[in-house]
Amino acid sequence: MRRLQCRGVAVLLLFGLLGAVRFAWAAADTVVVGGDVAEIVAELGRTEVLVGRDDTGVYPAEIALLPSVGYLRRLSAESVLSLGARRLLVSDAAQPRETLAQLEASGVEVVRIDAGQDFDALERKVRQVATALDAKAQGEGLIARLDEQRARVEGLAPLHSRALFILGHGGAPMVAGRGNSADAAMRLAGLDWRPDFSGYKRVGGEALVALAPEVVLISPIGLEALGGEEALWRMPGIGMTPAGRERRYIEVDEQALLGFGPRTPEAILALHAALAEDEAGR
Amino acid sequence: MLTLEEACLDTTPRLAAISDRLAPGELLGVIGPNGAGKSTLISLLSGYRAPSRGRVLFDGVALADHDPAALARRRALVAQAEAPAFDWRVSEFLGLGGGTSDGIARAIHALELEAFEARGIGGLSGGERQRVMIARALCQLDALEGDGTLTRLLLLDEPNSALDIGHQQRLMRLLQRLVRERGLGVVCVLHDLNLAATYCDRLWLLRDGARVASGTPREVFANGGIAEVFDVELEISLCDERPRLRLRQ
Amino acid sequence: MSGGQARPETKVLVLLGLLALALMIGASSGVIGLSPRLLFGDWPDALGWQVWWQLRLPRLLLGVLIGAMLAAGGAAMQGLFRNPLADPTLLGLANGAGLAVAALIVLGGGMAGPLGLYAQFLAGFIGALVVSALVFQIGRRYRGREAVVTLLLAGLAINVIAGAGGGLLAFIASDEQLRQLSLWGMGSLAHALWPATLAAMVLLPLALLGLARCARGLDLLQLGELTAHAAGLDAQSLRRRVILAVSLGVGASVALAGIIGFIGLLVPHVLRLWMGPGHRLLLPASMVGGALLLVVADTLARTMMSPAEVPVGLLTSLLGGPYFLWLLLRRRRTAME
Numbered sequence: 001m002r003r004l005q006c007r008g009v010a011v012l013l014l015f016g017l018l019g020a021v022r023f024a025w026a027a028a029d030t031v032v033v034g035g036d037v038a039e040i041v042a043e044l045g046r047t048e049v050l051v052g053r054d055d056t057g058v059y060p061a062e063i064a065l066l067p068s069v070g071y072l073r074r075l076s077a078e079s080v081l082s083l084g085a086r087r088l089l090v091s092d093a094a095q096p097r098e099t100l101a102q103l104e105a106s107g108v109e110v111v112r113i114d115a116g117q118d119f120d121a122l123e124r125k126v127r128q129v130a131t132a133l134d135a136k137a138q139g140e141g142l143i144a145r146l147d148e149q150r151a152r153v154e155g156l157a158p159l160h161s162r163a164l165f166i167l168g169h170g171g172a173p174m175v176a177g178r179g180n181s182a183d184a185a186m187r188l189a190g191l192d193w194r195p196d197f198s199g200y201k202r203v204g205g206e207a208l209v210a211l212a213p214e215v216v217l218i219s220p221i222g223l224e225a226l227g228g229e230e231a232l233w234r235m236p237g238i239g240m241t242p243a244g245r246e247r248r249y250i251e252v253d254e255q256a257l258l259g260f261g262p263r264t265p266e267a268i269l270a271l272h273a274a275l276a277e278d279e280a281g282r
Numbered sequence: 283m284l285t286l287e288e289a290c291l292d293t294t295p296r297l298a299a300i301s302d303r304l305a306p307g308e309l310l311g312v313i314g315p316n317g318a319g320k321s322t323l324i325s326l327l328s329g330y331r332a333p334s335r336g337r338v339l340f341d342g343v344a345l346a347d348h349d350p351a352a353l354a355r356r357r358a359l360v361a362q363a364e365a366p367a368f369d370w371r372v373s374e375f376l377g378l379g380g381g382t383s384d385g386i387a388r389a390i391h392a393l394e395l396e397a398f399e400a401r402g403i404g405g406l407s408g409g410e411r412q413r414v415m416i417a418r419a420l421c422q423l424d425a426l427e428g429d430g431t432l433t434r435l436l437l438l439d440e441p442n443s444a445l446d447i448g449h450q451q452r453l454m455r456l457l458q459r460l461v462r463e464r465g466l467g468v469v470c471v472l473h474d475l476n477l478a479a480t481y482c483d484r485l486w487l488l489r490d491g492a493r494v495a496s497g498t499p500r501e502v503f504a505n506g507g508i509a510e511v512f513d514v515e516l517e518i519s520l521c522d523e524r525p526r527l528r529l530r531q
Numbered sequence: 532m533s534g535g536q537a538r539p540e541t542k543v544l545v546l547l548g549l550l551a552l553a554l555m556i557g558a559s560s561g562v563i564g565l566s567p568r569l570l571f572g573d574w575p576d577a578l579g580w581q582v583w584w585q586l587r588l589p590r591l592l593l594g595v596l597i598g599a600m601l602a603a604g605g606a607a608m609q610g611l612f613r614n615p616l617a618d619p620t621l622l623g624l625a626n627g628a629g630l631a632v633a634a635l636i637v638l639g640g641g642m643a644g645p646l647g648l649y650a651q652f653l654a655g656f657i658g659a660l661v662v663s664a665l666v667f668q669i670g671r672r673y674r675g676r677e678a679v680v681t682l683l684l685a686g687l688a689i690n691v692i693a694g695a696g697g698g699l700l701a702f703i704a705s706d707e708q709l710r711q712l713s714l715w716g717m718g719s720l721a722h723a724l725w726p727a728t729l730a731a732m733v734l735l736p737l738a739l740l741g742l743a744r745c746a747r748g749l750d751l752l753q754l755g756e757l758t759a760h761a762a763g764l765d766a767q768s769l770r771r772r773v774i775l776a777v778s779l780g781v782g783a784s785v786a787l788a789g790i791i792g793f794i795g796l797l798v799p800h801v802l803r804l805w806m807g808p809g810h811r812l813l814l815p816a817s818m819v820g821g822a823l824l825l826v827v828a829d830t831l832a833r834t835m836m837s838p839a840e841v842p843v844g845l846l847t848s849l850l851g852g853p854y855f856l857w858l859l860l861r862r863r864r865t866a867m868e
Contacts, residue, residue: 175839197838202842203839204721204833204837205582205585207839208838209563211838236585236586236721237582237585328757330756330761350764351763357761358761359757359761361757367753369803369807370809374809378753379758
């Protein structure tokens with residue numbers, strides 16, 4: 001409750017601030033949709049053009065303080081228009097398509113940004129955002145930095161852990177299989193093993209035992225959603241897995257790791273380091 | 283066996299106070315136009331509705347004060363035809379209110395149900411189903427055995443509404459036999475006035491929730507009241523000491 | 532309809548045999564293969580034993596209890612309403628219980644441990660009780676075909692209300708609460724651990740026993756209320772007992788495993804065709820049949836797409852939905868004949 005109030009006060013302050021900023025430059029007219037896209041805007045140092053974000057835009061703090069227009073996959077044209085937006089930087093993962101068409105019809109410039117989940121796509125995202133925001137120089141700088149990190153990621157030694165990625169926020173805990181962003185990030189981190197199904201699925205206790213993960217990857221949000229670390233180890237079956245017996249889990253920043261935004265290479269490197277340490281300690 | 287002391291119902295439909303006695307071995311017919319309160323009377327006599335004022339006594343004890351299970355072996359009811367929701371086998375259905383397999387066999391014989399015994403009740407015609415309902419009530423009382431030492435009451439609400447003329451006659455004769463040989467008290471709501479006049483020992487004539495006449499068929503049909511109650515033009519003659527009604531052309 | 536040749540007791544024995552077979556298959560199949568020899572004392576290694584004892588056995592037991600409860604509850608409700616379509620899910624009992632449990636989770640604050648579990652039982656019980664009382668009040672105003680439609684519409688309305696209430700709760704719920712909400716929403720036995728199963732082993736047999744004792748009363752009620760009264764039935768007390776037992780059982784089932792639909796419709800209906808509508812046989816047979824159906828369905832849910840798991844409520848609805856439609860169509864046809 002108190003957190004909400006704080007947020008409310010902060011948003012109010014920010015409205016005031018934004019009003020001032022808008023008055024000063026008359027350039028704040030953009031709503032950004034997609035956490036990765038928002039992070040790129042922030043990396044390029046152009047948050048001053050933003051008047052709004054969507055629910056997935058939670059990093060960095062200056063983005064999180066912006067008013068939200070709703071969830072990435074449930075966009076409404078009206079909430080975008082109510083912020084006085086004249087431009088929409090929108091991830092291709094956004095839904096529904098009709099909303100984007102409506103916004104275009106209302107005279108909003110809709111800039112679609114690639115939604116791919118690999119380094120090439122990340123580079124394209126940065127270029128597209130930089131072009132749209134007229135920040136090509138900053139964009140090239142960011143790409144150079146990402147390229148350097150990419151080279152380090154690509155040089156990572158393969159790992160052998162059976163690491164199980166558990167997605168915990170909202171809804172029953174789901175386990176990551178193949179063909180999703182967790183799969184992509186884990187492959188880049190050098191992890192080869194994955195449960196043999198696609199997407200994210202509910203997994204029963206016995207199946208968990210059979211998968212026999214050696215370490216659990218879970219985000220702080222996911223852990224909190226489960227009800228804390230104790231609740232994680234109370235999940236049916238997990239106590240009988242190697243990971244459960246030794247209570248091995250690694251906290252990962254889901255947003256950074258799975259978003260394929262500017263923080264992703266770093267997050268992959270961090271995950272690799274944590275896993276390597278875990279393997280060495282076994 | 284059944285005594286009404288100023289028993290009345292203030293609920294809707296209402297029923298004005300009645301005081302009377304039904305003796306074992308008596309076949310009482312209840313007649314009256316639609317909406318006169320005949321079915322309401324049956325539910326009062328069976329104890330389903332408690333009288334608003336006055337009392338309904340069975341063997342000197344108010345109906346509500348009897349043990350329900352014990353009373354069920356001495357008082358049974360055949361309600362107006364209502365199709366059961368599920369497809370009971372006839373032989374199974376007959377045992378629903380209790381009754382021995384001998385009693386069930388006797389009831390099957392008495393109501394000529396041998397051909398349907400193994401069939402589902404859902405596949406029967408309206409008249410066939412009505413006979414099954416009557417047979418079931420007889421099983422509950424074991425009405426085809428015993429003499430008058432145990433007072434037993436059978437209440438029937440238009441039991442012959444779907445029966446053909448042959449079955450109507452055989453049903454009335456069966457009821458007479460139950461009354462004479464087994465000492466049952468029978469209360470039967472009837473629409474067919476000739477049937478009522480021919481077979482009943484006594485008649486109650488109802489109108490607008492009140493009993494307007496009671497007595498032997500001759501007494502009830504003697505004055506012109508019956509024609510007025512039903513709002514018809516009637517010719518009443520006598521045949522074997524029983525009144526006989528004919529619609530005037 | 533013919534009752535078949537076999538004696539009714541033999542039919543129950545056949546069902547029991549099938550249940551035993553299903554339990555054996557269920558006990559020995561799963562992601563981790565355990566052979567049926569296990570049942571004869573040929574213990575597997577420590578891990579296999581642990582999986583069997585900690586995960587598979589409580590789950591099978593819970594499946595038996597909840598399946599029995601849902602089917603017997605359906606049979607009893609159908610007898611009480613004298614309506615073959617009266618099912619705890621269709622009439623909204625399960626959803627009412629679910630909404631009450633959800634309200635407890637979201638509004639009542641997080642209660643962990645056994646206390647929280649029993650609080651959820653209580654909430655489910657109250658939710659189911661309120662809905663059954665409501666539905667009964669609506670249902671008794673009508674008779675015959677009209678009653679069928681009215682009841683189903685009332686159930687539909689209650690399900691819509693419960694759905695909206697659930698949506699509202701999910702909207703204001705925190706993340707952790709959302710996870711708990713989805714637990715009952717999905718309809719699955721995946722959360723069967725010993726504490727929950729033990730609680731079910733206390734509560735559900737109580738409700739089942741209560742229902743079994745209503746069998747004669749439900750039989751009598753089929754004569755119509757007036758005739759049944761003359762045959763010695765206290766309809767009001769019967770109604771109270773059935774509604775209490777069903778609400779207790781369905782409430783607890785929903786609190787434990789979420790909404791698993793159509794078992795209460797499917798099982799009694801099939802069994803009625805096979806062994807007639809008499810409740811003294813139908814109720815126990817439904818218990819066995821319901822247990823059989825849920826154990827089979829849950830075994831499929833565990834193994835069909837392993838290691839991923841299909842919510843068992845999805846499977847029973849997949850089976851029950853078309854059956855329900857077929858029932859409706861068939862009723863329509865017999866009505867026109």
